Amino acid sequence: MKPHITLSLLAAVSCWFSSVHAQEVQNSSPAIGVSPLQSESRSGVLELMAQPEQSSSTRTGLEFIPIGTAYNLYTTLNNSPSQVACLPELNTVVFIHRHNAGTTGGSGGLSFDSSTDGGATWTINQSLTPSYNAGAEPEVIGGRYPSITLWNPPGNTLTDNVFVLAHGPELDPAAGGSWGSSFHISTAMDMDYLNETYYSTDDAHEDYLTGGLMTYNDGSIWDLKTFVSGNYFSTVKHVFHPPSKTFIRNEHVFEPDWYVSDGELVVANGEGETSFDPTGTIGYAVLLGCLSDDVVKTMAPVIYKTTDAGATWNQLPSFDWTAMPLMEEWMFATVDAGEYIPYFEQVSATVDVTGRLHIFSEVFSRYTSNYADSIMFIYSNSNVFLHLSTSDGTDWQGEALGYTTLDKAFIGSAEIQNQTQISRTPDGSKLFFCWNVSDSLMAYVNDRPNIYVKGYDVVSNTFTETVNLTMGTAFVFDGFFPTTAGVTLDNGFGEYELPIVFAVPGATDLSPPQFYYIDGVTFTDADFVPAEPATAAFTYFVDGPTVLFNNNSLFADTYAWDFGDGYSSTIEDPVHTYAVPGVYNVCLTASNDLSTDEFCQDVTVVLDCEPPSPLVVLLVSSNQIRLGWSEVPGADYYQVQYRQAGTAAWSKKTTITLNVKLTGLTPGTTYEYRARSNCAGSFSSYSPIESVATTMRLGSTDPADPAIYPNPTTGSFYIQTPQSSGSELTVRVVDMAGSVVFEQVCDGSEEEILVETGLPSGMYLVQLRSAQSCQEIRLIIQ
Incomplete structure (x- = not known):
């Protein structure tokens, strides 16, 4: 499992970012590489996750348009800032970033790129910070991770009159060169009325990251x-001030009762957004953290809601994420790991036409065994991308849109994140999800990401298929750090285009990345196909220990089989071989984006049961015969039947061993015998009937005569004396001419005596003489 560290003690976060940006001048970091934090495998996950992480199609007709660059990669790394915005009614798209490499003012200045024809053509590198560029803003060091939105004056139809508003964090000399101030910049699209402002809330020099900057139908602008x-x-409300042609800020401060773990506040500072419904009436402020009264201590959404356009806010109740069936399905336990706990890594938020909150988040598996460590330090190599929604904090619903089991990777010091972005149509009736991830079938670590998108219709509760935007293009495996607008373009005829920008990094994290706009990411109403509920069903064919399963499910696209013997599969029509016979309860779970269904039935497996064959005569004496055989696969026990030749009735003996001794037999008599196996309560057929004769008893009435085996033999044989006399035993071998060809005197006290004759093949007579008896036994040497 891979250690995953989230720095959320805020002082530590501040120092981390400060050190990162200090490296921009000094560090020559290596290119893409694996995290030095090693991972460990986790049992059970690979079998369950055998299907591709993102089942998707590709899309043709896309155009990848190069737009701005930046001095280095530290401009689009965070998930929450809104770096792309669009104005659907004027077909306008903008993207904000730190200065293009080589621009006067250095990396701390900000620029934006704009398109007034829906992303087809662009004007790039329009500077928003001329005063900073000229060195006239000594109270700040430089902007980072900017957000942007567009505000259209009422009744305006001219793009030049649209206002751009940018908001975000600044490095502050009063805070030791770390975070502490903010920039608040506005201008008309034609660059009139440029207002470049730098400030610190309450002059506390504690300003940090912002997220979710967006404009709503009532003209309000909000972010967190x-x-x-x-x-x-x-939450910050930005209100346009007509006389000055600028925006006034109104902040509403929240002071949650954060949980403290190992001296750290448990809050993912910077991972949060404010989002409203299209009317600007119902809104939510979402930040990842852990409250003191949370029953389950982990990183999860902390949410405040307003229903009066931000005049008042109320905190929604905490939610036990461990009890959500979706989490039970996608969080995976390990040996000695304890109970799973969902751990939210990042969040993107929007509000639909009904006023319901939707978030798109990357969630890890965390475990109770980690409580000994800080909550901020978790173990996981299973990350799932979840769409979740609620209206009051108690009615959560959701589904998984993708997942990954890959270790993290880096470009220099910059982690390659799986950006989870969410967008909506202007009326809030449809949502769109965008994320990037590497496929484990094509990569060992997350260093080859593609960009995926998927749509969701709020009213009909239907999804589009998942589309891989970069597969099959010149940018396959190069979809780094995608960022989307919070609202889509809408042509009014059932077509919706997602404004998406992504980065192609340079050789290191300090090299200039090239940003690209993806033109043509369009969905139509027809793409939202009503999904029928999944129905699971299957038939099967048994062929001995092997069962061929036929999947007859309807309207399903993913499958999970449980064969009832501890094995599972995600193949549509699997073939499974059972080790032992029995009755197995086999279950198939069939799923689609709308529903999941399970169908189970018993499957009886009877292994092919063969009779034991060949039967080998291990020992023959005047009154007993020992038979042996090889093991029959699947046999529980064996039954041997025997009778005197020429009689009808059979006697029988049952054994679980691989030999049996038939006793109480008549000397000099031929016996017939056969055997069969029993597998799981069912008998096999009998082996062919064979026969062997007991030997004649000579000069002795003792029923415990000596016997020899094996017979036939290759030259050596054993003498078995069931009741040792203690006297000498003379062994004499006579050929068919009556000549003694071998003689040996043995210790009669031994129960089993080895005789090695070295004689050639043929038929002989073995004479066994002791003080009590004399016996002759025919011997065949092969």
């Missing part, structure tokens, strides 16, 4: 702002 200490965060 975090602070270095982590004790509080705020």
Whole structure:
């Protein structure tokens, strides 16, 4: 399992980012590489996750348009900032980033790129920070991770009159060069009325990352702002001020009762957004963290809700994520790991037409055994991308859109994140999800990401298929750090285009990345096909220990088989071989985006039961015969039948061993015998009838005569004396001419005596003489 560290003690976070940006001047980091934190395999996950992580199609007709660059990669790494925005009514798209490499003012200045024809053509590198570029803003060091939105004055139809608003964090000399201030910049699209403002809330020099900057139908603009200490965060409402042609900020501060673990506040500072419904009335502020009264201590959404356009806010109740069936399905336990606990890594939020909150988040498997460590340090190599929704914090619903089992990878010091982005149509009736991830069938670590998108219709509860945007293009495995607009373009005729920008990194994290706009990521109403509920069904054919399963499920696209013997499969029509016969309860779970169904039935497996063959005569004497055979696969026991030749009735003996001794036989008599196997209560056929004669008893009335075996032999044989006399035993071998060809005197006290004659093949007579008896036994040497 891979250790995954989330730095959320805010002072530690501040220092981490500070050190990262110090490296921008000094560090010549290597290119893409694996995390130095090693992973361990986790039992059970690979079998369950044998299907591809993202079942998807590709899309043709896309155009990848190069737009701006940046001094280095530290501009689009965070998931929450809104770096792409669009104005559907004027077909306008913008993207904000740190300065293009080589721009006056250095890496701390900000620029934006714009398109007024829906992304087909672009004007790039329009500077928003001329004062900073000129060195006239000594109170700040440089902007990072910017957000952008567009505001259209009421009744305006001219793109030049649309306003751009940018908001985000600044490095602050008053905070020791770390986070502490913010930029708040606005301008008309034609660059009139540029207002470049830098500030610190309450002059506390604790300003940190922002997220979810977006404009709503009532003209309001909202985002969420975090602070270095982590004790509080705020929602920020930006209101246009006509006389000054600028925007005024109004902040509402929240002070959650954060849980403290190992001296750290448990809050993923910077992973949060504010989002409203299209009317700007119902809104939610979402931040990842853990509250003191949470029953399950982990990183999860902490949510505040307003129903009066942000005038008042109420905290939604905490939710036990471990009790959600979706989490039970996708969180995987390991040996000695304890109970699983969902751990949210990042979050993107939107609100639909009904006022329901939707989030798209990457969730890890965390375990109770980790409680000895900080909550911020978890073990996981299973990450799932979940769409979750709620209206009041108690009615959560959701589904998994993808997952990965790959270890993290880095470009220099920058982690390659699986960005989870969510967008909606202007009316909030449809949602779109965008994420990037490497496929474990094609990569060992997350260093070859593709970009995926998927749509969801809120009203009909239907999904589109998942589309891989970069597969089959020149950018396959190069879909790094995608970011989308919070609202889509909409032509009014049932076509919706997602504004998406992604980065192609340079050689290191400090090299200039090239940003690309993906033109033509379009869905239509017809793509939202109503999904029938999945129905699971199967038939099967038994062929000995092997069962061929025929999947007869309807409207399903993923399958999970449980064969009832501890094995499982995700193949559509599997073939399974059972080790032992029996009755197995086999279950098939069939799923689609809408539902999951299970169908179970008993499958009886009877192995092919063969009779023991050949039967080998191990010993023959005047009153007993010992038979042996090889093991029959699947046999529980064996039954041997025997009778005197020429009689009808059979006697029988049952044994679980691989030999049996038939006793109480008549000397000099031919006996017939046969055997059969019993497998799982069913007998096989009998082996062919064979015969052997007992030997004649000579000069002795003792029923415990000596006997020899094996017979026939290759030259050596054993003498078995069931009741040792203690006297000498003379062994004499006579050929068919009556000549003694071998003689040996043995210790009669031994129960089993080895005789090695070295004689050639032929028929002989073995004479066994002791003080009590004399016996002759025919011997065949082969």
